[in-house]
Amino acid sequence: MNEKQDRLPFGQAMAYTRRAFSIWWEVAPEIFVSATVRQAVDALSPYVPLYFTARLVNAIAGGGDGGTVWRTLWLLLLSTAAAGVVRAGVTCWDNGLQDSRQWPAWNRVFFNKLLSMDFCDVDDPKIQALFTQIQEINTWGNWGLMRVYTRYCWLVEEVFRILGALALSVTLFTMPVPADSPLAWLNHPGCLAAMLALLVLTVLVSPLLYGRAQAYYAKVDGTQANRFFEFFGWAAIGEPHRGTDIRTYGQDIYFQSKHEEEEPTMPYGIRSQYARDCWGAAGALFAASKAVDRTFAGVIYLFVGLKALGGAFGVGSVTQYVGALAGLAKGVSNLLVYIGALRVNAEYLKPVYQFLDTPNNMYQGSLTTEKRSDRNYEIEFKDVSFQYPGTDAWALRHVSMKFNVGERLAVVGENGSGKTTFIKLLCRLYDPTEGKILLNGIDIRKYRYDNYLALFSVVFQDFKLLAQPLGANVAAAEEYDRERAEQCLVKAGFGARLGSLPKGLDTCLYREFEDDGVEISGGEAQKIALARVLYQDAPFIVLDEPTAALDPEAEAEIYTKFNDIVEDKTAIYISHRLSSCRFCDEIAVFDQGRVVQQGTHDGLVEIEGKYQALWEAQAQYYKKED
Numbered sequence: 130m131n132e133k134q135d136r137l138p139f140g141q142a143m144a145y146t147r148r149a150f151s152i153w154w155e156v157a158p159e160i161f162v163s164a165t166v167r168q169a170v171d172a173l174s175p176y177v178p179l180y181f182t183a184r185l186v187n188a189i190a191g192g193g194d195g196g197t198v199w200r201t202l203w204l205l206l207l208s209t210a211a212a213g214v215v216r217a218g219v220t221c222w223d224n225g226l227q228d229s230r231q232w233p234a235w236n237r238v239f240f241n242k243l244l245s246m247d248f249c250d251v252d253d254p255k256i257q258a259l260f261t262q263i264q265e266i267n268t269w270g271n272w273g274l275m276r277v278y279t280r281y282c283w284l285v286e287e288v289f290r291i292l293g294a295l296a297l298s299v300t301l302f303t304m305p306v307p308a309d310s311p312l313a314w315l316n317h318p319g320c321l322a323a324m325l326a327l328l329v330l331t332v333l334v335s336p337l338l339y340g341r342a343q344a345y346y347a348k349v350d351g352t353q354a355n356r357f358f359e360f361f362g363w364a365a366i367g368e369p370h371r372g373t374d375i376r377t378y379g380q381d382i383y384f385q386s387k388h389e390e391e392e393p394t395m396p397y398g399i400r401s402q403y404a405r406d407c408w409g410a411a412g413a414l415f416a417a418s419k420a421v422d423r424t425f426a427g428v429i430y431l432f433v434g435l436k437a438l439g440g441a442f443g444v445g446s447v448t449q450y451v452g453a454l455a456g457l458a459k460g461v462s463n464l465l466v467y468i469g470a471l472r473v474n475a476e477y478l479k480p481v482y483q484f485l486d487t488p489n490n491m492y493q494g495s496l497t498t499e500k501r502s503d504r505n506y507e508i509e510f511k512d513v514s515f516q517y518p519g520t521d522a523w524a525l526r527h528v529s530m531k532f533n534v535g536e537r538l539a540v541v542g543e544n545g546s547g548k549t550t551f552i553k554l555l556c557r558l559y560d561p562t563e564g565k566i567l568l569n570g571i572d573i574r575k576y577r578y579d580n581y582l583a584l585f586s587v588v589f590q591d592f593k594l595l596a597q598p599l600g601a602n603v604a605a606a607e608e609y610d611r612e613r614a615e616q617c618l619v620k621a622g623f624g625a626r627l628g629s630l631p632k633g634l635d636t637c638l639y640r641e642f643e644d645d646g647v648e649i650s651g652g653e654a655q656k657i658a659l660a661r662v663l664y665q666d667a668p669f670i671v672l673d674e675p676t677a678a679l680d681p682e683a684e685a686e687i688y689t690k691f692n693d694i695v696e697d698k699t700a701i702y703i704s705h706r707l708s709s710c711r712f713c714d715e716i717a718v719f720d721q722g723r724v725v726q727q728g729t730h731d732g733l734v735e736i737e738g739k740y741q742a743l744w745e746a747q748a749q750y751y752k753k754e755d
């Protein structure tokens with residue numbers, strides 16, 4: 130690859146980095162404050178004993194009186210101890226903030242974006258792949274947003290290291306050698322120019338070589354490397370739901386071979402190839418460049434020693450100037466190295482900003498939905514058609530239907546016929562490509578989005594329960610009405626199981642966070658999800674395969690009590706089991722994205738058509754043989 134095309138221009142890379150700083154500052158300014166203070170203390174504290182040691186040696190070598198020597202010694206001891214105490218306290222403070230705020234702040238940046246995005250974008254495979262890429266480049270080596278924060282800490286330390294070194298070394302160049310000394314030529318401006326030129330050479334060589342090596346690092350697809358490593362190295366073998374098949378079919382040998390074949394860090398992977406070629410060469414030269422640093426250190430010792438020998442300052446100042454100039458060279462060199470690393474990291478900020486800049490195109494509306502005491506709502510689909518983004522196929526085509534509060538509507542059809550898409554449009558997770566959906570005669574896009582969503586309680590096929598207390602799962606909140614939550618669980622058929630739980634509503638589901646958490650079956654999870662729907666007490670209840678994981682007895686119990694459970698609410702029910710649709714007032718039959726039949730069970734089963742065909746296909750397993 131052409132390196133000029135791969136690397137961002139320096140100005141654009143720094144603009145990316147400045148934006149990353151502003152993002153961090155917005156979500157966690159306190160960790161920047163603590164990091165700045167800590168790095169300043171870490172960088173400056175070594176100069177404290179250096180300064181007072183020089184004063185002490187000068188006092189002793191200069192034949193100073195005992196009082197001066199003892200005062201200087203006590204100043205050295207006390208200042209060193211104070212610096213140590215301050216450094217320990219600041220380090221403890223900063224570590225505490227980093228541990229509690231750093232990763233939560235990183236998560237907050239992306240989770241806040243996910244929660245504020247239109248669902249159609251969250252559901253988009255491209256957005257999901259982009260978010261996965263961001264997570265993987267972060268795992269790959271803390272690249273992206275996290276590296277900006279860590280490099281900020283290092284940059285601040287080097288800046289203060291340079292400032293401290295300048296403060297202690299400036300008198301090296303301002304204090305002249307006496308004119309009558311044979312070494313008076315050291316006062317010539319040319320000596321100063323030579324020292325500065327050597328300093329520039331020293332601090333530039335290492336960063337240039339380091340930057341060249343890191344440029345190759347950026348070319349390695351760390352996301353793919355992590356993906357293979359995580360799946361073949363850990364997830365496939367360690368996840369319990371995969372373990373049965375792996376052990377039954379001996380797939381461990383296959384996984385090992387795939388890992389060695391595909392993982393980029395293995396001997397034939399792209400990272401290994403770079404390491405044997407350009408990347409390795411640049412890294413080796415970077416290591417060799419440290420010899421230049423040693424040469425500069427030797428020249429420093431020579432220059433400082435000659436000026437001391439010429440009488441410009443005392444012998445104690447030699448340690449001060451040598452330490453200060455060494456710190457200056459190290460600080461400037463590291464500063465340039467870290468700036469170069471930020472330029473490389475800017476490549477990894479591209480997907481971050483692409484994700485964060487995803488616009489919300491769904492109109493939010495401004496009208497407030499009516500809070501009717503009689504819950505008299507009417508929903509109408511008016512010639513609605515829909516295509517998922519990025520596809521040419523119609524998921525729904527010319528769907529028109531109307532239903533009122535209190536009705537029981539069943540939506541049936543084969544897989545892929547458009548049933549779930551119909552529900553997503555009803556809940557306004559997507560907007561129709563063509564046509565309108567009306568609530569009481571008004572286009573639902575004109576209503577406030579949050580108000581409209583509050584009209585629906587939904588159990589989707591892929592619903593999720595959290596590893597949190599049972600009551601919090603039912604209420605979807607930390608604070609809730611306990612009596613109401615218990616009633617909803619009993620209505621949903623979970624009463625017996627609730628009575629057997631030692632902590633009742635406070636029992637934690639699953640064991641991710643609590644050792645005494647309970648593992649629940651798929652059927653029990655569906656009952657809890659149904660109880661959550663009832664707890665929300667919304668006018669519309671939408672159930673997408675709500676009894677798929679229930680045993681026949683539990684399913685029959687739910688259907689028998691369904692009218693009591695739903696009460697005066699409108700129920701929209703999706704199911705593949707047509708026997709469960711008999712209690713519904715109306716059935717809508719979907720086929721290839723269209724509503725091909727509507728009516729009651731008794732009426733549709735007598736008419737030759739899609740519903741009768743589906744009914745006969747299922748009923749044959751329940752008919753007695755002659």
